[in-house]
Amino acid sequence: xxxxxxxxxxxxxxxxxxxxxxxxxxxxxxxxxxxxxxxxxxxxxxxxxxxxxxxxxxxxxxxxxxxxxxxxxxxxxxxxxxxxxxxxxxxxxxxxxxxxxxxxxxxxxxxxxxxxxxxxxxxxxxxxxxxxxxxxxxxxxxxxxxxxxxxxxxxxxxxxxxxxxxxxxxxxxxxxxxxxxxxxxxxxxxxxxxxxxxxxxxxxxxxxxxxxxxxx
Ligand SMILES: C[S@@+](CC[C@H](N)C(=O)[O-])C[C@H]1O[C@@H](n2cnc3c(N)ncnc32)[C@H](O)[C@@H]1O
Numbered sequence: 698x699x700x701x702x703x704x705x706x707x708x709x710x711x712x713x714x715x716x717x718x719x720x721x722x723x724x725x726x727x728x729x730x731x732x733x734x735x736x737x738x739x740x741x742x743x744x745x746x747x748x749x750x751x752x753x754x755x756x757x758x759x760x761x762x763x764x765x766x767x768x769x770x771x772x773x774x775x776x777x778x779x780x781x782x783x784x785x786x787x788x789x790x791x792x793x794x795x796x797x798x799x800x801x802x803x804x805x806x807x808x809x810x811x812x813x814x815x816x817x818x819x820x821x822x823x824x825x826x827x828x829x830x831x832x833x834x835x836x837x838x839x840x841x842x843x844x845x846x847x848x849x850x851x852x853x854x855x856x857x858x859x860x861x862x863x864x865x866x867x868x869x870x871x872x873x874x875x876x877x878x879x880x881x882x883x884x885x886x887x888x889x890x891x892x893x894x895x896x897x898x899x900x901x902x903x904x905x906x907x908x909x910x911x912x913x
Pocket of ligand 1: 812813814838839841842845857858859866867868870873
């Protein structure tokens with residue numbers, strides 16, 4: 698590639714990075730708890746990036762991932778399975794659920810968990826939930842086999858289920874992250890477009906756009 702083309706490509710990447718900023722859901726984190734399959738991890742990061750989720754946290758007790766985001770960005774398997782989304786979405790790993798919860802609590806994040814089953818006291822179907830009550834929200838997805846841990850259930854505000862209509866008990870981890878994060882980011886973008894602050898304060902005179910224009 699000659700240098701003019703490289704400059705053009707860099708400029709278009711920069712333009713895209715600038716254009717998407719306004720649509721990103723601030724203070725929204727997707728948490729994956731003890732995922733095993735790298736394809737699922739890549740899919741969650743890809744979905745988070747595509748849908749405008751600010752960050753991805755990974756509870757990784759097996760220490761399968763590097764500690765540092767810069768090293769994760771260079772990890773081939775993660776770059777491949779996320780189609781390079783790991784380069785553009787901040788990812789942080791934790792050794793345990795306890796440490797992740799501690800970090801989220803310190804920053805003032807509320808947690809909601811996702812599960813096909815009834816968990817904890819406050820259970821809703823995805824379309825019924827209000828995902829704009831908390832300015833800072835972490836959405837948890839569980840392990841492929843065991844689902845979400847008891848500790849996360851204890852610390853969550855609500856448990857969200859995608860309604861199921863088939864013979865299969867649950868959705869795949871990556872798939873469920875796409876469905877759940879689509880709905881939650883849609884709610885939060887609509888809220889952000891109308892209000893500057895929490896609890897319906899700071900109403901904007903004109904709502905901001907919630908959809909990005911598509912390239913022709
Ligand atoms: C393959 S499922 C885990 C199934 C596991 N047997 C269980 O009991 O939860 C992996 C993760 O995907 C998410 N998930 C799968 N199906 C879901 C659904 N119908 N509603 C909400 N989340 C779901 C949850 O985060 C779950 O922990």
